[in-house]
Amino acid sequence: xxxxxxxxxxxxxxxxxxxxxxxxxxxxxxxxxxxxxxxxxxxxxxxxxxxxxxxxxxxxxxxxxxxxxxxxxxxxxxxxxxxxxxxxxxxxxxxxxxxxxxxxxxxxxxxxxxxxxxxxxxxxxxxxxxxxxxxxxxxxxxxxxxxxxxxxxxxxxxxxxxxxxxxxxxxxxxxxxxxxxxxxxxxxxxxxxxxxxxxxxxxxxxxxxxxxxxxxxxx
Numbered sequence: 004x005x006x007x008x009x010x011x012x013x014x015x016x017x018x019x020x021x022x023x024x025x026x027x028x029x030x031x032x033x034x035x036x037x038x039x040x041x042x043x044x045x046x047x048x049x050x051x052x053x054x055x056x057x058x059x060x061x062x063x064x065x066x067x068x069x070x071x072x073x074x075x076x077x078x079x080x081x082x083x084x085x086x087x088x089x090x091x092x093x094x095x096x097x098x099x100x101x102x103x104x105x106x107x108x109x110x111x112x113x114x115x116x117x118x119x120x121x122x123x124x125x126x127x128x129x130x131x132x133x134x135x136x137x138x139x140x141x142x143x144x145x146x147x148x149x150x151x152x153x154x155x156x157x158x159x160x161x162x163x164x165x166x167x168x169x170x171x172x173x174x175x176x177x178x179x180x181x182x183x184x185x186x187x188x189x190x191x192x193x194x195x196x197x198x199x200x201x202x203x204x205x206x207x208x209x210x211x212x213x214x215x216x217x218x219x220x221x222x
Contacts, residue, residue: 060089062204065113067099070106074144075099087152090160090198093118093206098147104131106140120201123208134173142181143171149220159199160206165220166192193217 069075077095081088100114109115110131119127134140146167153161169186197210 060204064096064205065100065117067096067103067114069099069102070140072142073102073106075102076144076146077150078146078148079150082152086154090152090162090206091150094150094162094196094198094208095147097123097208101127101131102141105134108135110135117205117207119208120199121209123210126211138176139173139182140176141171142174145171159197159209162194162196162198164194164196165217166194167220167222168192188221189216191215191217191220191222193219 075095075098077091079091080095081091096114097118100112100118104110104112104115104127108131110128115127115131116124148165148167150162150164153163155161167190169190172184173182174180175182193214195212196208198206199209200206
């Protein structure tokens with residue numbers, strides 16, 4: 004029941020990536036039937052709403068929208084430090100882009116390609132394709148919290164954070180049935196992302212690992 008890929012890249016999947024998905028009965032390559040998070044929204048999800056605030060950095064970014072009933076909440080959204088805030092913003096858009104791609108059944112969407120590269124991009128495409136194959140989508144609200152940025156000497160950024168997936172679910176596209184599952188310790192996931200700023204000034208996710216059920220994220 005993971006909203007996003009764990010070590011993004013099916014071909015590059017390692018034991019470190021597998022450890023994060025044991026909670027949902029499978030790894031990234033398995034069925035996505037039980038892989039939705041946050042607030043359950045049932046019914047038709049045709050309405051879409053912008054999911055992010057316009058950026059004033061002069062970069063021409065794709066508009067990312069999520070269907071009604073699918074919500075992502077980020078805490079903190081900003082820290083007051085411009086460079087760190089840019090990382091937080093672009094990472095949030097990457098996470099929204101994954102949900103948008105699932106909703107629109109477009110694994111190589113403009114936003115996914117815009118906000119990720121390398122193993123992150125490959126894994127995201129594979130992940131979204133799994134939802135399309137299973138004919139499922141996402142509904143609910145996921146809360147991403149304890150977001151912390153650390154910069155490395157090589158210019159890259161490390162971002163750690165937790166995800167509260169206790170109120171989110173998968174939904175069958177045809178029947179509209181929501182797969183409601185009880186919240187457990189495995190509803191909480193610890194993420195460790197690596198981002199690098201490209202020539203356009205966008206912080207793209209290049210790699211991501213996660214640990215489901217991590218004590219770090221337990222309420």
